[in-house]
Amino acid sequence: MSDEKDILFEAITPLGFHVCVRKAYWQLIVSIKHPIMAGREDDVKDTLENPDEIRRSKSDENVY
Numbered sequence: 001m002s003d004e005k006d007i008l009f010e011a012i013t014p015l016g017f018h019v020c021v022r023k024a025y026w027q028l029i030v031s032i033k034h035p036i037m038a039g040r041e042d043d044v045k046d047t048l049e050n051p052d053e054i055r056r057s058k059s060d061e062n063v064y
Contacts, residue, residue: 009041011048015064019048 008026011019021044030038037044057063 009045011045013048014051014054 006022006024008021008023010021013019021041026041054064
């Protein structure tokens, strides 16, 4: 089981979802998927906690 020191940040969304981003996963995001997000952890956390809008998926009504 992962340790608290493995957690980079946690956020609670306005919909009540708990998001936990681990350091290893963030490294994958910024090295492979979205390199432009390197150093933007605080912005991502703030966006999760305070989004401008929340949309329901057009293809799955259970997904936002």
